[in-house]
Amino acid sequence: MSTFQAPKGTYDLLPPNSATYLAVREAISAPLKNSGYGYIETPGFENVELFARGVGESTDIVTKEMYAFETKGGDQLALRPEGTASVLRAALEANLHKGGNLPVKLWYSGSYYRYERPQKGRYRHFSQVGAEAIGAEDPALDAELIILADQAYRALGLRDFRILLNSLGDKECRPVYRTALQDFLRGLDLDEDTRRRIDINPLRVLDDKREYVQERLVGAPMLRDYLCEACKAYHEQVRELLTAAGVAFEDDVKLVRGLDYYTRTTFEFVHDGLGSQSAVGGGGRYDGLSEMIGGPALPSVGWALGVDRTVLALEAEGVTLDIPAATAVYAVPLGEEARRVLFGAVTELRRAGIATDFAFGGKGLKNAMKSANRSGAWLALVAGERDLAEGVVQLKDLQSGEQTPVALDAVVEETRRALG
Numbered sequence: 001m002s003t004f005q006a007p008k009g010t011y012d013l014l015p016p017n018s019a020t021y022l023a024v025r026e027a028i029s030a031p032l033k034n035s036g037y038g039y040i041e042t043p044g045f046e047n048v049e050l051f052a053r054g055v056g057e058s059t060d061i062v063t064k065e066m067y068a069f070e071t072k073g074g075d076q077l078a079l080r081p082e083g084t085a086s087v088l089r090a091a092l093e094a095n096l097h098k099g100g101n102l103p104v105k106l107w108y109s110g111s112y113y114r115y116e117r118p119q120k121g122r123y124r125h126f127s128q129v130g131a132e133a134i135g136a137e138d139p140a141l142d143a144e145l146i147i148l149a150d151q152a153y154r155a156l157g158l159r160d161f162r163i164l165l166n167s168l169g170d171k172e173c174r175p176v177y178r179t180a181l182q183d184f185l186r187g188l189d190l191d192e193d194t195r196r197r198i199d200i201n202p203l204r205v206l207d208d209k210r211e212y213v214q215e216r217l218v219g220a221p222m223l224r225d226y227l228c229e230a231c232k233a234y235h236e237q238v239r240e241l242l243t244a245a246g247v248a249f250e251d252d253v254k255l256v257r258g259l260d261y262y263t264r265t266t267f268e269f270v271h272d273g274l275g276s277q278s279a280v281g282g283g284g285r286y287d288g289l290s291e292m293i294g295g296p297a298l299p300s301v302g303w304a305l306g307v308d309r310t311v312l313a314l315e316a317e318g319v320t321l322d323i324p325a326a327t328a329v330y331a332v333p334l335g336e337e338a339r340r341v342l343f344g345a346v347t348e349l350r351r352a353g354i355a356t357d358f359a360f361g362g363k364g365l366k367n368a369m370k371s372a373n374r375s376g377a378w379l380a381l382v383a384g385e386r387d388l389a390e391g392v393v394q395l396k397d398l399q400s401g402e403q404t405p406v407a408l409d410a411v412v413e414e415t416r417r418a419l420g
Contacts, residue, residue, distance in 0.1 A: 007125075008118060009115075009116070009118035010124055011123060011125070019323045019326070020314075020323065024156065024307050024314075028129040028305055028307075029129055029152075031151045032107040032148060035144065036105050037107040037131055037133075038105065038106055040087055040091075041108060041110065042083075042089075042090050042108070043086070044079060044110070044111065044113075045078060046086055047077060047078075048068050048076040051066060051080075054088070054261055055082060055085060056261065061081045061114060062081075065081060065114040065116055066081050066114070066115070067079040067114075079112075080113065082128075083130045083132075084130070084304070087130070087132050088132065088134065088293065088298075089293060091104055091132075091134055092293070097135050097295075097296070102134070103133040103135045103300070104133070105133050105134075106133075106134070108131075109127070109129045111125055112127075119277070120275075120312070121274055121308065122277050126306060126308050128304045128306055128307060129305050129307060130283075130302060131148070131302055131303055132301075132302035133145065134290075135299070135300065137287065139235075139238045142265040142284075142301050143237075143238050143245070146163065146165075146238075146242060147245050147247055149269060150163065150247045153269070153310070157317070158271075158310075160271060160313075160316070160317055161270065161280060162248075162271075163247065163248065163250065164249070164250050164267060164268045165238070165239070165250065165265075165267045166251065166254075166256075166266050167231055167235040167266070168203070168262050168263055168264060169223055169263070170228070170231055170263050170264055170287065171288065174223070178202055178203070180221045180226065181202045181205075182198055185205055188216045188217075189216065190205075194208065204256065206254055222253045223253065224253050231264060234264055234265075235264065235265065238265055261286040261289040261292065262285065262286055263284075263285050263287045264284070264285040264287065265284050266282075266284035267284060268281070269281045271309075271313040271316065273313060273316030273317060274312055274316060279309070281305030281310070282303060283302050283303025283304060285299070286301070287299040287300065325376035325378070326376065327355050327375040328379065329349055329354055329355070329356040329377055329378070329379045329380070330356070330357050330358075330377040330379070330398075331346050331357070332359045332365065332372060333359065333383055334382070334383065334384035334385070335385055337385065338383040338385070341383060341388060341393075342358070342383050342393065343358060345411045348412050349412055352412045354412070359371055365382075373398060377398060378397070378398060378399065379395060379415065380396040381415075382394040387405070388408075391407060391408055392405040392406060392407055394406070395411075395415065397418070404418075
């Protein structure tokens with residue numbers, strides 16, 4: 001056994017389970033690739049201040065969960081706890097918004113890091129696929145992103161998820177609501193940390209999951225009652241577009257989400273089969289984030305979907321993805337000459353796009369055939385001295401056991417035919 005183990009709150013993705021994670025990433029990204037979103041990849045760490053400004057200094061992510069450190073050169077950096085701030089920073093730095101084609105539509109996939117109490121569905125290292133549409137204020141863009149996420153989940157076979165939807169207002173109407181909420185919260189019996197949030201970002205108190213806090217929030221003013229006419233009209237258009245597209249959603253007037261940068265549309269994908277960690281993804285509009293991190297006014301919207309949580313949701317629904325076997329053909333040589341010839345055939349099959357493996361290590365026939373069966377291959381290529389003398393190899397169907405001699409110069413063609 002190794003002396004070392006994966007750090008607490010992290011995990012290793014290993015075959016064959018890792019194939020499911022890859023399939024989930026591909027399924028989530030597929031609708032994005034088909035809708036004008038280009039791939040972006042950013043560093044795993046950024047300047048601490050990027051997240052402090054963008055995510056919000058009052059959020060748990062920044063105050064409690066961020067892995068921050070100082071480099072030997074004195075730079076203050078942090079492992080990225082989320083993707084939006086990094087993607088927007090990269091887009092601004094590269095002046096993508098000046099290309100004349102707004103919105104800039106980007107998607108990404110990667111690992112993120114938060115120091116949290118490890119539990120099922122909540123890890124210190126986790127994987128997300130995200131999408132951002134930068135530089136346009138249009139309810140159709142908000143609706144597009146929600147529809148694409150819904151499409152991805154349904155393509156995976158998920159059915160028991162719900163979409164929660166809310167509006168957080170804008171710079172015109174939210175300050176009025178903020179004052180009303182602060183007045184209400186200051187009259188409650190709350191702990192010191194929560195009371196501190198009242199002054200910094202009172203909406204975050206609504207997002208507190210602790211039961212005793214939620215009990216005290218009964219009767220709190222609701223943001224929907226303070227929305228200006230422009231925000232009401234915008235939100236209604238998002239709702240109408242989703243309804244017209246056949247995407248079901250639930251209005252949730254308490255939905256805030258844990259990041260400070262959201263404005264107007266906010267949404268969350270939840271799956272009740274996951275217990276307390278029911279959120280599998282979410283996002284919203286963040287019209288002021290660009291200015292917060294030193295850029296120009298660029299109204300934007302995006303989401304991130306958790307790969308880990310999505311896999312758990314699939315397990316909760318008993319959905320098994322149709323993942324092709326990693327190996328279609330397994331070559332079994334008997335003797336040195338056969339090793340040379342069959343290795344050449346394996347190379348040809350791979351170049352032809354046929355997933356093929358080889359019995360490495362000089363295994364005998366019995367052990368090599370066991371390996372062939374364990375590989376999940378449909379066919380085995382078997383050859384010994386007599387076969388080579390006749391200019392053939394044996395093509396064996398590992399399900400039926402039927403074996404057929406195939407000419408050496410027709411291996412690729414006959415293998416492809418046998419695989420259908």
